[in-house]
Amino acid sequence: MDWRVGLHGKASTVTADDHSSQDRQALPCAACAVRDSNMCGALMEHRRLAAWGQVHLVHEVVRARQTIYRRGERTEDAIVICDGWAFRFVQLPDGRRQILSLLLPGDYVTALAPFQDSFDFSVQALTDARYCRISRRDIRARLAREPDLFAELAEFLIAEKREADEQLFDLGKRMADERIAGLILRVMDRLQARSEIRDQSFQFPLRQQHIADITGLTPVHVSRVIGTFRKRGLLDIAGGVVTIRNLSELRRVGGLS
Amino acid sequence: MDWRVGLHGKASTVTADDHSSQDRQALPCAACAVRDSNMCGALMEHRRLAAWGQVHLVHEVVRARQTIYRRGERTEDAIVICDGWAFRFVQLPDGRRQILSLLLPGDYVTALAPFQDSFDFSVQALTDARYCRISRRDIRARLAREPDLFAELAEFLIAEKREADEQLFDLGKRMADERIAGLILRVMDRLQARSEIRDQSFQFPLRQQHIADITGLTPVHVSRVIGTFRKRGLLDIAGGVVTIRNLSELRRVGGLS
DNA sequence: CGTTGCGTTGAGTACCATCAACTGGGGTGG
DNA sequence: CCACCCCAGTTGATGGTACTCAACGCAACG
Numbered sequence A, B: 001m002d003w004r005v006g007l008h009g010k011a012s013t014v015t016a017d018d019h020s021s022q023d024r025q026a027l028p029c030a031a032c033a034v035r036d037s038n039m040c041g042a043l044m045e046h047r048r049l050a051a052w053g054q055v056h057l058v059h060e061v062v063r064a065r066q067t068i069y070r071r072g073e074r075t076e077d078a079i080v081i082c083d084g085w086a087f088r089f090v091q092l093p094d095g096r097r098q099i100l101s102l103l104l105p106g107d108y109v110t111a112l113a114p115f116q117d118s119f120d121f122s123v124q125a126l127t128d129a130r131y132c133r134i135s136r137r138d139i140r141a142r143l144a145r146e147p148d149l150f151a152e153l154a155e156f157l158i159a160e161k162r163e164a165d166e167q168l169f170d171l172g173k174r175m176a177d178e179r180i181a182g183l184i185l186r187v188m189d190r191l192q193a194r195s196e197i198r199d200q201s202f203q204f205p206l207r208q209q210h211i212a213d214i215t216g217l218t219p220v221h222v223s224r225v226i227g228t229f230r231k232r233g234l235l236d237i238a239g240g241v242v243t244i245r246n247l248s249e250l251r252r253v254g255g256l257s
Numbered sequence C: 001c002g003t004t005g006c007g008t009t010g011a012g013t014a015c016c017a018t019c020a021a022c023t024g025g026g027g028t029g030g
Numbered sequence D: 001c002c003a004c005c006c007c008a009g010t011t012g013a014t015g016g017t018a019c020t021c022a023a024c025g026c027a028a029c030g
Helices: A021-026 A039-044 A049-054 A136-145 A149-173 A176-193 A208-215 A219-231 A247-254 B021-026 B039-044 B049-054 B136-145 B149-173 B176-193 B208-215 B219-231 B247-254
Strands: A013-015 A057-062 A067-069 A077-083 A086-091 A097-103 A122-125 A129-135 A201-203 A235-238 A241-244 B013-015 B057-062 B067-069 B077-083 B086-091 B097-103 B122-125 B129-135 B201-203 B235-238 B241-244
Touching: A039 A129, A039 A149, A077 A136, A086 A208, A097 A149, A097 A208, A097 B149, A129 A136, A136 A149, A149 A176, A149 A208, A149 B097, A149 B149, A149 B208, A176 A201, A176 A208, A176 A219, A176 A241, A176 A247, A208 A219, A208 B149, A219 A235, B039 B129, B039 B149, B077 B136, B086 B208, B097 B149, B097 B208, B129 B136, B136 B149, B149 B176, B149 B208, B176 B201, B176 B208, B176 B219, B176 B241, B176 B247, B208 B219, B219 B235
Parallel strands: none
Antiparallel strands: A013 A057, A057 A129, A067 A122, A077 A129, A086 A097, A086 A122, A201 A241, A235 A241, B013 B057, B057 B129, B067 B122, B077 B129, B086 B097, B086 B122, B201 B241, B235 B241
């Protein structure tokens, strides 16, 4: 991420729902690196460029820690993370917070959004981030006109469910070191699919508090476990970057066997 | 459940894919109590009865503990539990097993089945059970012809996701007594929707081993926690039947606050 | 009447939480 | 420039929750 927010903590917006054919290039989507790995490509360009004008979308920018969606709010839009990381979570009045899933660039907050107008979870930016709101109505209209798109949507629903099932197994049946190693490995896999890994190093902007809220542990224990990983020469985490030092051993610890 | 399997542990099948209009009444579906609460009704009767002949389906019967679907198998069918209980789970070579979700009568194993030909989980019957295999191809064909059905399908996908998110929170952030009380309350809610509760009692065929595999605990600890529930006068479990003795207090323990 | 499966109970222990103190970096303000 | 604070992370001490191992009761069953 090398772009910056001009305003002080407030979201700035770039509307694109009134675009005409000549300013297509100005749309962030035109330069989107992950467009082809998610549904955006299918929604906006697949099969016919004319489809562009049929989908209303708005890009917005938020700072780290800002809330992107608040539990229970009604919304007319589906949200895609374009740049930066975010997460989906639930929080109880007593402070307990569980992160349900990490959202990386290209991820839909949920692929079910076209059919649902409010959700039981909230979404918060982990880093400074840019995301895109796409009109749910327009997506549904596209789907009705081109039922083939359902197959593509289903792919993302399936991937979401698989991730959810894996995390369920993680929390139910695995120990702290397995969970944390597994988390790092799964993030690595997702980044690898996006070609964001060089020299066994990759961006990892999660605070230990986030890791704790994903894995169901406390930040203190996360620190200890990562400390032992470091001492055992498995990996290093510093400055928001993970460096894998011993991948096979890390897989042995965190692998699903 | 008052029907019985005639064979010794082997599945007997009732095929219905060659039915003609005059033997509709003989199909188990015609007498299905939950037909209107799931997608079967929509698939087979919604809008026009003529749709019947367009969906191939086969009913099968299994004994408790039999495997209904084995992880990784390719299948041409979506599965609906018609009668009895089942569960979706993953198991590691070392024996660790996590139950991902309970399947009650009327539940699709997963509403994503029409789009997926193999799965990362297995499905096993908890009690003697009857289920229905519906041709995935035929479901997709119906969906393509009547896109409105997607909205109904989406309802079930949304419900599945909400359940999964709740269970994630459970496993990540809640203690043993909260998890077990919550499990019982959620099962109660689902049965209530099916009107299967009388006098604060309902069928509960889960062994403590199952409760353990759902909640991420050990059977020993499940026994202790349920023992304290009993001593505190919250509930009784005996002979596969739960009796709620103090609902408000149970909600206080297991509520999501 | 032995066997088998399920649940209960006890004793000892491992894992992880909690509480607390401390470190080091980065920003802010005097 | 330095004092100060805040935040994230680390480390130690202690305790509780839940696990493991083991024994036993009990009902169902052949």
